[in-house]
Amino acid sequence: MRIKNFCTLMLVSIFTYATVYYFMSTVEQSRPRQTLTPETQDKLTKLESEILSEKKSTQLLIQKLESFIQTHWEEKTLHENLQNAVDENSKEADEIQKRKLQQILAHPVAAIAVLVFACNRVTVTRCLDQLIKYRPDSRLFPIIVSQDCQHEPTARAIQSYGDQVYHIQQPDQSDIQVPPKEKKFKGYFKIARHYGWALNQTFNTYNFSTVLIIEDDLDVSPDIYEYFLGTLPLLQADPTLWCVSAWNDNGKIGLVDKTAHDTIYRTDFFPGLGWMLTKSLWAELSVKWPASYWDDWIRQPQQRKNRACIRPEISRTRTFGKIGVSNGLFYEKYLKFIHLNDQFVPFTKKNLTFLLKDNYDVQFVRSVYNSRVISYQELKSGSIFFEGPVRIPYHTKDEYRRAAKNLGLMDDFRSGVPRTGYRGIVTFFYNKRRVYLAPYANWKGYDLTWS
Secondary structure, eight states, X not given: OHHHHHHHHHHHHHHHHHHHHHHHHHHHHXXXXXXXOHHHHHHHHHHHHXXXXXXXHHHHHHHHHHHHHHHHHHHHHHHXXXXXXXXXXXXXXXXXXXXXXXXXXXXXXXXOEEEEEESSOTTHHHHHHHHHHHOSOTXXXXXXXXXXXXOHHHHHHHHTTGGGSEEEEOOOOOOOOOOGGGGGGHHHHHHHHHHHHHHHIIIIISOOSEEEEXXXXXXXXXXXXXXXXXXXXXXXXXXXXXXXXXXXXXXXXXXXXXXXXXXXXXXXXXXXXSEEEEHHHHHHHHTTXXXXXXXXXXXXXXXXXXXXXXXXXXXXXXXXXXXXXXXXXXXXXXXXXXXXXXSOOOGGGXXXXXXXXXXXXXXXXXXXXXSEEOOHHHHHHTOOOSOSOEEEEEOSHXXXXXXXXXXXXXXXXXXXXXXTOBTTBEEXXXXXXXXXXXXXXXXXOOOTTOO
């Protein structure tokens, strides 16, 4: 509107100047100057001077107008080009993003995508700062931040990192129809939709073969990349493994050996909260990806298929997201007490073949069932006067939950599997001693009713 008014003013000035000049020129030609009185001659001279001044002013205004139009046009064109370049949903931007990531994939060492899920937390910067700080090679570990919600402050926070991260946005922001009884859980439906879209983008559009999933509310340890690099060969070699997790559900201070920085286990319980999966697993899961509650769905036997994950004694991630879709469930009682590893362990230089199923099961089962049996009351009281690991047996769900509650462990089950359990055995550290909360040796498998 301002441009239009300015142009109108310029045209009026030009028209006025032309009209007056034409009139005066005509008068001057029709009446010889020698017939004019001196008084009239002075007035005419003064008027001509004013006309010349107006002419100069008008020419200056015309020049300014031309310059203004040219500048505005250039700025408008630049703005449109920039808008097209940063529009994540535009085809051109997608192609640029895809080409950049494909260049990374041409790196001699296979790149592992770090897929960070974000929505409306500007504190995603806390997570990104650590991921960038500890990253050994930006080409080996490109960070892709997938954002849902279209929350502008969070988008600006992500974009402030420039080319240190790749920012993609979930295009489907349509409302999700959910059963009436689950309206208050709609957030879980949106999360599942976002996960499905982002993983399809990372594996199928950008063509990565391995992905690390990190939520926007996680702190990470200094050796998180080393941990995943060191365990990746296990995931690739052992078909009985389907993920590597950085998380220990029972990793509270007081339940872990804080000196066991390099200790790793197999677990039948899918931990999540910082985990690695392969393209082949996603190809299997994506065709039946659920509408909601994806993490509990992935723990079902139809998906797990008796496969295990790798998890550490000391967590390589820790959540700081008290507020979220789950409304702080478990946070005050368990999650905020998780002990985050602070030492660098060179996992890529260690022999981790003991974690392959054929090796692990023999050694692990022998260690568990050769340990001496005690009660949780004896363990809590500290009245054990011999060295070595100990075992607390359980036979029923109630026995397990009672012991777990008394010892501060998470006592819930998912599809019959206790958190951190392997062959029903939950391993933890208590009163400076390795402890196995274990079923009897004739254990036949998980009971789905224990949920």
